[in-house]
Amino acid sequence: MTAPATYSTTQKLLHWVIALLIAEQVIVALAMTNVGKGPLQDQLYEWHKSLGLMALALVLARILVRLSRGAPKREAGLLAWQRKAADASHAALYGLIVLVPILGWAGTSACCAPVNLFGALPLTLPVSGGMPVGSAILNVHSVAAFALVALVCLHAGAALHHHVIRRDGTLRRMLAAR
Secondary structure, eight states: OOOOSSOOHHHHHHHHHHHHHHHHHHHHHHHHTTSOSSHHHHHHHHHHHHHHHHHHHHHHHHHHHHHHHOOOOOOTTOOHHHHHHHHHHHHHHHHHHHHHHHHHHHHHHHHSOOOEETTTEEOOOOOOSHHHHHHHHHHHHHHHHHHHHHHHHHHHHHHHIIIIIIOOSTTGGGSOOO
């Protein structure tokens, strides 16, 4: 497959929508664990679950588009270790963006069913074990989420490094065309 010159509009849109969903998920997760028990906390948990399922669906769509369309070639001048680090970090990003919502979905299904998409569509997974299993899965979900946030910060920092320090086209490839 010949590498495209730039990311498609679909790839760019999915990238930025998923980025916004991840940022929103961090904010909601911090709020829901700190507001105290009550209706607001319940609503925040429901939003967190639903938006996490949306992020999962969108990243799966993004992976399919990436597999079918490919990605532009990297900018020239990267050292071998930088190429390897970029490959590893992108694989880890995709992996965690898939894994984090699946862990949240499985943990919630085990301990705190039902899982409903925006209160309407039942999507509870058949995971048994109650609170002990659910809590264990949700603990891994939390650790993976922190790892994802750290990796997103590294990813954003690398993009800014390319844009400000290296002054190459890496970041511009993911921005809307002018």
